[in-house]
Amino acid sequence: MQSELAARIFGDRADPSERLQQLFDDYSTTMxxxxxxxxxxxxxxxxxxxxxxxxxxxxxxxxxxxYPRLTPKVARYLVEDARQR
Incomplete structure (x- = not known):
């Protein structure tokens, strides 16, 4: 997976759910x-x-x-998830 520094410089190309698993140290099996x-x-x-x-x-x-370690892409992903709930 792309590093956080590279994501901030070149744009986040990682899957948001994978990055969230890493940031929150939660590797649950949910989608x-x-x-x-x-x-x-x-x-x-x-x-x-x-x-x-x-x-x-x-x-x-x-x-x-x-949580400053969130990239804009991941933060938007979380907001979209919250909007659907």
Missing amino acids: GAPPSAREWTAKVLRDRKIDAKLDPEDAVVALRRA
Whole structure:
């Protein structure tokens, strides 16, 4: 998988779900975002009173501020996952 530094410089080409598994150290067998990442996303958005369906860009910014290691692509992936729930 592409390193985090390379992703920031050249653009993230890794599968977001794989990168989330690595970042959250959660290699569960579920498809999509790992459960720990989903729970963390819900908590961050709830604490900041952001509705991902109404303010997706604010949600991306909030997630990246809460966890700076997230690339924009992965943060958007988490927001899209939250919007579907």
